[in-house]
Amino acid sequence: MAKPPKRTTGPRRSARTDGVPPGIFARLPQNTPLGRWSKALTDAQRLELYSWMRMTRTLEERLVALYKQTKVVGGLFRSLGQEADAVGSAYALRPRDILSPLIRNMGSMLVKGATPLEILRQYMAKGDSPTRGRELNIHFGDLERGFVGQISHLGDMVPVMAGVALSFKLRNEPRVVLVYVGDGATSTGAFHEGLNFAAVNQVPLVCIVENNGYAYSTPNRKQFAGEWFSDKAAAYGIPGVRADGNDVLAVYDATKDAVERARSGGGVTLVELVTYRRKGHAEHDNQSYIPPGELEWWAANNDPIDRYVERLTTEFKVRPAELAAIDARIAAAVDAATDEAERSPMPEGPDALVGVYADPPVMPAEWYREGVTKAVDRHERPASWGTSGGE
Amino acid sequence: MAKPPKRTTGPRRSARTDGVPPGIFARLPQNTPLGRWSKALTDAQRLELYSWMRMTRTLEERLVALYKQTKVVGGLFRSLGQEADAVGSAYALRPRDILSPLIRNMGSMLVKGATPLEILRQYMAKGDSPTRGRELNIHFGDLERGFVGQISHLGDMVPVMAGVALSFKLRNEPRVVLVYVGDGATSTGAFHEGLNFAAVNQVPLVCIVENNGYAYSTPNRKQFAGEWFSDKAAAYGIPGVRADGNDVLAVYDATKDAVERARSGGGVTLVELVTYRRKGHAEHDNQSYIPPGELEWWAANNDPIDRYVERLTTEFKVRPAELAAIDARIAAAVDAATDEAERSPMPEGPDALVGVYADPPVMPAEWYREGVTKAVDRHERPASWGTSGGE
Amino acid sequence: MASEITYLEAIREALDEEMQRDPNVFLMGEDIGAYGGAFKVTDGLLAKYGESRVIDTPISEAGFVGAAAGAAHMGMRPVCELQFIDFISCAYDILTNYVATARYRAFLPCPMVVRGPSGGYVRGGPFHSQNPEAAFLHTPGLKIVYPSTAEDAKGLMKAAIRDDDCVLFFEHKYLYRRVKGVMPAGDHVVPIGKARIARAGTDVSIITYAATVYKALEAAEQLAAEGVSVEVLDLRSLLPLDDEAIQATVKKTHRVLLLHEDTRTGGIAGELSARINETCFAWLDAPVLRVAAADVPLPYAPPLEDYVLPQTADVVKAVKHLIAW
C-alpha cells in the first residue's frame, strides 16, 4: 500500500486506585457545565429528576428493612450512589422509547413508570407481582411503558435490544432504545456481538456503560487493560462519550445527545457514565476487597443526591422546604406500597405450569400430583399379548 | 468530576469499494521501507521467505488439480494473493513459539514445519494423515513443531491460544503465541473474550487480523462499521498495528515488532495485515458478489509473489535463475509428495472408535456391528420372574 | 400443474410465501443476501424483498439470534439462518436462557425461527455434520422440528414461521437436493407436534426422523422381502413429541426400534424409550432397542463416517433381533 503502516496505540493506563477514576482523589468533583438539553429543563423537570433519585434511594432503603425481616426472597441489589446515572439517562428518553435496565437501574425503571408496589411485590415473590413470582428483584418489564426485563446472563440484553432497535428502523418508527451494561458486562461476547451488529446496521441504540469501578469484587483493572470504557467505541466505529455519572444533569445531557442522534438516524453511541458502587454486589457482600477509605471518600465527597440538592438549592434557588415536601410525599408513597405489597398473596403452585408456550397454554401436571394418573394408568394388555404382530 | 466529559469519536469511514482498502485504486502499491528486522535478513533468509510463498502457491495449485479429479474429500480453501501475510508473519516466530493458523494460513504452517505430504494426505482424508482422516483440510497441528490445529468455529482459537500464552507466562518460558483471525472472525464473541482475557493478563500473544476484504461473501462494511480492524485494539487497551499484508517484508517487520514486544513482557498486540482474497471462500464459490474489476486489479497490480520477485531481483540483486531453481525444486517436491499421498491408504472404520478419551481408550462398538451382541443378548429371566421383590 | 421440487426448494418456497403473506417476516444470517446462503436456500429472496428483509449479518450467531428475539418482541417474525447448524452452539446461551424463557418469565412473545443445514452422511467432518437437537430437548419454551420430506419441509417451515414461539428448524443437508416432492396446492401448513407414518407395517415399529427415515425405509423394503412387516414412524417434530402416534404404533406392533443419526448416548432416543416404557410397557414383546451413531465426534474420512453413522444393514440386523426375541 501507499503509506507506510501507521501505528495506533491503545490508551495508556494512568496510575489509580482500583475502581476509582483517575484523579478522583486529586480534586473534589465539579459539576459539568450545563449542556444544551439541561439548560432547557424547567424547574418542574429539575424537581422531577430529584424525586426519581430520592424515590430510588428511599425505596431501596425500605427494601433493606424488608430484607432484614427476611421478607425479601433472594438477594437484594443496591444502587446507592448511582441514582443519578440511572435516573438522568432514562429521563433522556421519550415515552415511546424503550430501555433495558441492569440490576442497578431501578431508578431508570421508575422513570419509565415502574411502581414501588410492583418492585416490592417482585422482591417479595408475590403472586400479583409483575412476573407472578417467576422472576427475581427488578427482572420484569412492560413494553407499553417502555422497559424490557433483563435476564441474569450479562451482555445478552445488548443483542436483544439491538433487535428491538432494528424493528424501529425497519418500520421507520422514530423511537430509540437504551441498553445498560456494567463495566464487567463489557467483557462478554454478547456485548461485543450485539454492539457490533447494532453499529453495522446503524440502528437507533444507545449503550450505556455504567462504570462503577467494580464487577462484584473485580476492579476495573482486572476487567479491562484500557483506561476508559468509552474507548471501546472505536472497536465498533461508533462515537464514544464519557460523562460524570454522579452529575444527574451531565448524565442527562450526554445521554440525550446520543438518544437524539440515534433518533435522527445517526446510529449507535456508547456512553460511559463514571460512578461508584457504594454497596456490595448484593446485601450479603461485605466489601472486604475495597481499599480502605474508598467507600468513605465517595460517601462524603461524591454522593449524587447531595450534589444535586446542593446545586438545586444554590444554582437553581430551590427552597429546602420544597425538597422536604417531596421527600415526605415519597416516604408516604413507599409506606403505602409496602403495606399493600405485604397484603399480596403468594402465587399458587399450579400457576407454574401456565404460559411456557402460547400453544399449548398449560404444561401437563406430573401424574403423581393431584391424582393425575393418565401417563401411567395400569396398562391393560390387549388380547394380542404374547402373540407377536398386531391387530 | 473535574474536567468536562471528553468525547472520543470512532474512526470515520472513508468512501471505498467494498472490501478494498481505501485508496487502493488511487495509487499502485508501494513497498514499505525496510524495518529494523527485515534489514537484518540474510540473502538466504530472503530466499527462504520466497520459497515458502512459492511452496504455498504451488501446493495449492496441486490441490486444485486433485480437487478437480475429486481426490480431495470436502472443500478446498485457497490463499491465493495472501501468501505474504501467512509466510511473513509466521517467519517472525522462533522455533519454540506457537501459532494457530486460519484456513488461509497453510503458508504459516509450512514455515512452522508442516509438510506438503501431510497437507495432501489431510485433504485426501488418508489414514496416515496427521489426523488419521478425522479432520479436514489444514485442520491439524503439532505442538512440537509449534502449530495448533484450528476448529471451524471462528474466534474460538483466540481464547485457546490466550491460554497457551498464559501457560508460557505462568512458567516464565520466553515463548510467544501467534493467533490468526479473519476480518469476519473479529465479530465473534470468542475473539472479544479471548483478546480481552489475554490483554488483562498481559500474556505473550500476538493476534493477527488478516483483512482480506471479505468474510465468505460479506464485505468489510457489513462486518464492521469502522475503517481499520487495528482500531479495535483500543477496546482492549493494547497496541494496534497495521501493515501491508502483500509486502512480505513489511509483514515480517510488523509481526516481529509485536512478537518481540510480547517476548519481553510487553503483552498483547493486535496486528492488522491488509490483503485481498482473490479466490472464492472455497473452490465452489463463484464470487459473483465481487464488484467488477476488483479481482483483476489485484491480480494485475498487487500479487505478493510478483511484488517480492520484483524486489528480490532489483533491490536485492537475486538472479532470476536462482528463483527458477527454487521453483523447480518445489515443483519436484510437490510431485513426489503427491505420488506418496496418493499411495496412502484410507483409514479403517473401527479406528473411529479410538481415542475419544484417554480412559477408556476405545469406545464400544455398536452391538449390531461385527457380531458384537453383548448389549442385547436375549435376556434369561431369573427364577424370580413374576414374583415381585428380589433374590 | 405443480411439478416436483427439492427439499431445499421447498424451504425456499415456504420462506418466499410467508414473506409475501406477512410483511413482518424477515431473514437474517451470514451470506444469505447476494450470495443466497451457503446452500443457496435464500437465493433470489434479496432481489425480491430487498436489504431490509434479507439481512446479511456479521459473524455473530449470538448477536443476530439475540437481535431476532428483540425484533420478535416488537411483532416482527425473524427467520435466522445458521450457515451450518453446528454454529447454533454459539447462540446456545441466548436461545436457552433468553429466548426460551421470554414468554414464561416476562410474558414477551418471541415468534422466531432458527434454521440451518444439519446432519451428516456428507463427509463434512466434526463441525459441519452435527445434530444438536438433543441439546435443546430439556429446554421448555423451545420447539424443535426436523423434516425428512420436501412436503414436510415446506409445511413445517410455514407452521414454524406462524408459530408464536421460537422454533428450531433443522434441515438435513444430505436431503437438500436428494429428495423431491410435489407440493400440495394452496396454503400447505404441516402442524407442529404431529408425526407421520412413512410406511405402515405390523411386526416392528421403527421410530425415527430426518435422514435416517430413509435408512428405515430401505431396511423395511429389504425386510418385506423376507416377510417382515415394518412400520416406519417419521416424528417430524421432536419438541413437542407426538405421544399419540408413538403409542399407537407401539401398541400395534409390540416391537420398537429407535433410530437416529445423533450419538447413542444422550440422543433423543432415550426420551422416546422412557416415554414408551411409561405408557406402553405391557404392550412390549421385546426391549426397545436403539440404532444410533457411535459415541464419538463425527470423523470426516468416508470409511470412518460410514462406520460411525447408522447404516441400513444395522437397521436390518436390529429389526431381525427384535423379531427373533
Added chain:
Amino acid sequence: MASEITYLEAIREALDEEMQRDPNVFLMGEDIGAYGGAFKVTDGLLAKYGESRVIDTPISEAGFVGAAAGAAHMGMRPVCELQFIDFISCAYDILTNYVATARYRAFLPCPMVVRGPSGGYVRGGPFHSQNPEAAFLHTPGLKIVYPSTAEDAKGLMKAAIRDDDCVLFFEHKYLYRRVKGVMPAGDHVVPIGKARIARAGTDVSIITYAATVYKALEAAEQLAAEGVSVEVLDLRSLLPLDDEAIQATVKKTHRVLLLHEDTRTGGIAGELSARINETCFAWLDAPVLRVAAADVPLPYAPPLEDYVLPQTADVVKAVKHLIAW
C-alpha cells in the same frame, strides 16, 4: 482425628490438596481470588497460592474456559469456576466443539475441570438454579460428575483434576452447607464412572444423583415404615454411567424409579430408561418410571419452585405405584 466438614469445605480441601500436590493445577474464575468465590469455595486459596495460581477473570466464560483448554494442552491442569453453573451456557460452544474434540481430532490432551454451583431448592429462580448436565450428555469427549455427599465431592474432585480429559464437575449449592462428612484419611480419590449404593433394598430401585438422593432416602425411610424395601443408587458420575451398578440394582429389585431435578423431558432419566430397557427388559416387573421437574423454566417464588421440583411425597407415591403394579 478428622472431624466433619461440609460438602463445600470438602471441595475446597480437594482443590487445596491437589494444588499442593501438583504445581500445574491452577484456578480461574470470576471473583475467586480476594473474594473467595460467590460461595466462598476458593476462600483462602489466593493467600496460600498467590495470584498466578488463583486467577480472577473478566466476565468471559468462553474466554477463560477456552484459555483453560490452551493451558491444558501445555501440561497445566486448570480448574475453572463458573460463578453459577447457569453460565456454562456461555461456554457451551468452546466446551462441546473445542474441548470435547481436542484429543480425538488433534491428539491434544485437555485435562481440565469446569466446576460450579448448580441446582435448585434455593429460590434462585430460572438463572441461578439450573441443572445443565443433560445438555452435555451427547458430547463424547466430556465427562460429567455430580456428587451428593461431602466424601464424594472431595474424592471426585481429586479424580477430576487428575483425569486426563475435561470433567464437568457439578456442585449442588443446596448441599454446600447442608451435608457434612468425615473425610477418609490419606489420598481420598473416588473413581469417575462408579455409582454408589446409598441405601440397600430389595423391592424397588431408585436411581438418582445430587440433591434428589436425599429425597430418595427420605422416601425410602417413610416406605420402610410401611414395609417397602427401597434401594437407592447414587450415580455420582453421569458420563460415563456405571452400567454395571445400574443393571445390578435393576436385576435385584425388578422395579425402577428414575429420579432427577432436571426437567422430565430431555433429562438424563431418558438415557437411563433406554439402557435399562436394552439390557434388563426381561427383569422388569413394572415400567421404568420417572419423577423429575415439570417441563417449565424454574420459577423463583417458593410455592412455585416447590411445585415444579420433585418432592419426597412424589417419590413415595411413585414407588407405591410401582409396588402395586
